[in-house]
Amino acid sequence: MSQGLVTGGWNFVIAAYGITAAVLIIYGVTLVTRLREAKSRAAEER
Amino acid sequence: MNKRVVPGIVLLAIGAYFGFVVTLATFNGVAGLGFGIPTGIQAAIAATCAVLGALYFLTIDDVGDSTAPAAWLAGAGVVCFAIGSYIGLFVAPPEQYMGEVQRIMYVHVPSAWCALLAMTIAFASAILFLLRTDWKWDARMEGSIEVGVVLAFLLCCQGAIWAKPTWGVWWDWDPRLTTTAVLLFAFLGILALRRFVDDPVKRGIWSAVATIIAYVDVPIVYFSVRWWNSLHQQQSNPGTVSRQFWLPLRANAFGILFLMVAFIMLRARISALRLKTELAPPPLAEAQLGEAV
DSSP states (O other), X not given: OBTTBOOOOHHHHHHHXXXXXXHHHHHHHHHHHHHXXXXXXXXXXX | OOGGGHHHHHHHHHHHIIIIIHHHHHHTTOOSTTTTOOHHHHHHHHHHHHHHHHHHHHHHOOSSSOXXXXXXXXXXXXXXXXXXXXXXXXXXXXXXXXXGGXXXXXXXHHHHXXXXXXXXXXXXXXXXXXXXXXXXXXXXXXXXXXXXXXXXXXXXXXXXXXXXXXXXXXXXOOHHHHHHHHHHHHHHHHHHHHHHOOOHHHHHHHHHHHHHHHTTHXXXXXXXXXHSOOSSOXXXXXXXXXXXXXXXXXXXXXXXXXXXXXXXXXXXXXXXXXXXXXXXXXXXXXXXXXXXX
16 A cells, blocks of 8 residues: 555455355355255155 | 246346446436436436345245246346456456455445345245244245355455455454444354254244344444444445446346345255155154054
8 A cells, every 4th residue: 555545456356256256156056956955855755 | 938027027127227228328428218317316226126126036936846037047147247247357447546456346345235135035034934934934034044144254255355455454343344243143143043953843933033133233234334433434325436336336236136036046945845844744653554554
């Protein structure tokens, strides 16, 4: 930071976008996996 | 096409019209598409229609077998998020004081809106479950709590990454940050409570009551920056944000909103499948079968 201005900082931007994309993708994938498991478990118990 | 989806599509189209078409037209010097409505009201119409449209899809979802509506919403969410992130990273100019770091706003603010919205859906589902004792609302409550926790966690991570270059610290026990952390852990606690209670009736009632109590923190999070002297800036509006920042912010807000609703629909389906097996009558034991014969 110089004279009240933030300079640079692309690494922070990349980190924020990266963690957002990673969390959304990983959570979406776990949901699909858990849904498949729940469906197959429900079908077995039928 | 199922006729039930038409109101949802109309609402989303109105939201997209006021959120993007009018804004793009104004940028390109085309006037008159906004019907003379002030830009602040246009933004409010866009946000309201987008939220109502997405929530409409959630309410018509019968927690049945088809995952098509969730898949369509998730697909639309990914497209909006990709476009918004591209504009936010490569097209929008850096902010005057925060420079490139301000680009974090395009993911941080939509995550905050959607986290609070997910908690609000959980609150409404909890009330509807207690009033109607319909298990569909219990499943939606669990889904929206979990998605709200994921978004609140994301919000805290993005906030910490933004805080370091601007405030000089990763974390501060500032009113906004503290109340957000309390919100995250309160709803995480409700998920833990649901995990440890086997009886579905007790689990549903206890977690609904806990959700209603925990929701008290949501307005506190929202108003914390006005009530107390906070490091965190106050809420912005279209009048205080440069026009060049509108498009990426709105595209990402639409994207994360659609993803949030799609995730809640899928997560509610997982809860509904578990409930179906828990609430099904137990199979007759062999001895009982013998007596019956």
